[in-house]
Amino acid sequence: MAQAAGVRVTDMVRLNDIPEPERSYMAELECIPYKHKPFTKAVAPNQRHVAIVSSAGLIIRGQRPMLSNDAGYRSIAADVANSDILCSHVSVNFDRTGFQQDINVMLPRDRLNELEADGSIAKAADTHYAFMGATHPDELEDKAREVGRSMLALGVNTVVLAPV
Amino acid sequence: MSGLAHFLEDEGLSTIVVALVREHVVKMSPPRALWVPFEMGRPFATPDDVELQQRVLKAALALLDEPTSEPLLQNFAEESSDLQGDLNWGFPGKLDADSVIAEAQSVLPIWHKAQTRINRTSFGISGFSPEAAIEFIHRYLSPDPMPNPKGMAPVSRARFTIDDIKVFYFEAALANGGRPSSFQLNEWFWKQTLAGKMILDFQDAARLSNDKNLRLIAGSLVPPECTYEYL
Numbered sequence: 001m002a003q004a005a006g007v008r009v010t011d012m013v014r015l016n017d018i019p020e021p022e023r024s025y026m027a028e029l030e031c032i033p034y035k036h037k038p039f040t041k042a043v044a045p046n047q048r049h050v051a052i053v054s055s056a057g058l059i060i061r062g063q064r065p066m067l068s069n070d071a072g073y074r075s076i077a078a079d080v081a082n083s084d085i086l087c088s089h090v091s092v093n094f095d096r097t098g099f100q101q102d103i104n105v106m107l108p109r110d111r112l113n114e115l116e117a118d119g120s121i122a123k124a125a126d127t128h129y130a131f132m133g134a135t136h137p138d139e140l141e142d143k144a145r146e147v148g149r150s151m152l153a154l155g156v157n158t159v160v161l162a163p164v
Numbered sequence: 165m166s167g168l169a170h171f172l173e174d175e176g177l178s179t180i181v182v183a184l185v186r187e188h189v190v191k192m193s194p195p196r197a198l199w200v201p202f203e204m205g206r207p208f209a210t211p212d213d214v215e216l217q218q219r220v221l222k223a224a225l226a227l228l229d230e231p232t233s234e235p236l237l238q239n240f241a242e243e244s245s246d247l248q249g250d251l252n253w254g255f256p257g258k259l260d261a262d263s264v265i266a267e268a269q270s271v272l273p274i275w276h277k278a279q280t281r282i283n284r285t286s287f288g289i290s291g292f293s294p295e296a297a298i299e300f301i302h303r304y305l306s307p308d309p310m311p312n313p314k315g316m317a318p319v320s321r322a323r324f325t326i327d328d329i330k331v332f333y334f335e336a337a338l339a340n341g342g343r344p345s346s347f348q349l350n351e352w353f354w355k356q357t358l359a360g361k362m363i364l365d366f367q368d369a370a371r372l373s374n375d376k377n378l379r380l381i382a383g384s385l386v387p388p389e390c391t392y393e394y395l
Binding site: 027029031032033034039040041042043045048050053055059061064065067081082083085086087088090091092093094095096097098099100101102103104105106108111112114115120121131133137138140141144145147148149151152156157158159160161162163164 | 165166167168169170171172173174175176177178179180181182183184185187188191192193194195203204205206207208209210211212214217218220221222224225228229233246282283284285286288289315316320323324326327330331334335338346349384385386387388
């Protein structure tokens, strides 16, 4: 397997654990090797204001589901009940029975709230976000930057990205 | 997600990707990534395992403390036990109906019980009730299809309705708890329920449909390893 310059890796590879034909599909997905290396200096743990971004096409009950290659996003406020968060990324290439049992498997907002409560981070964001997985990154750039600016305006400085 | 990490960092946010496909991260080099050896769809591992989910989240955030100016990819060392399944699990009811409509009616009270236990449901993406979801797919390709409510194209509605039917059955399957693997749940649903058979038949019919949009979604309704070719 080719290794991108400068990336520190060890030898654990698990793509082979995925059954065909998903394995080939996943292996052949276009991955853009971004040349630029933007690094934002991380703040200290007690200053971290953390949001989560999911690629599960999560929506709030009643919203229009996200369709394949949807370049938009949904905002999920803290006061939205777990029972009102649905998964509109309905691909058969990943499991959703875990999500059906516990939303934190995909969107660990309860775990993040606990980290705020025990002082591990300064704050769990009041809003988390969801995009549609398998959408080409270039199609998402405008909205991703829009979400980034919204987060900054709300004081967020740290983002955990959770693909499915 | 790795692409998004680049864009968000460029805007001034520090990011960590919790990655399920390590190869993608290696190719796309997000600034910080934690590879987790879990099932696709479960970046934070096991349902209701609060401590393991916490350890994943803490390990991800800990990457922010690494002094590096190069992309950083670390492995999360723990495995989950999700794929081991639960030998004591079985569907908490008897499914002996002679039609998929009757089967769904027999599942309904079990699903309600499951909602009480789990305290939530992720059913609802189609906009239908469980009974209407079953009927919509049952009649979709018949001479007497159910009207498609406004707001969504029929084929999209069919795709989301099929996912809702799976949610309905999978949630009901956990009404008494237990920790079946996704493999166990799929084995049960696709081999032992009339709803699973209805969707498999729908998929086969969709492949031969004159509606090109329906043909397009035909391959995305059933996990490939669960289709008739493999069962």
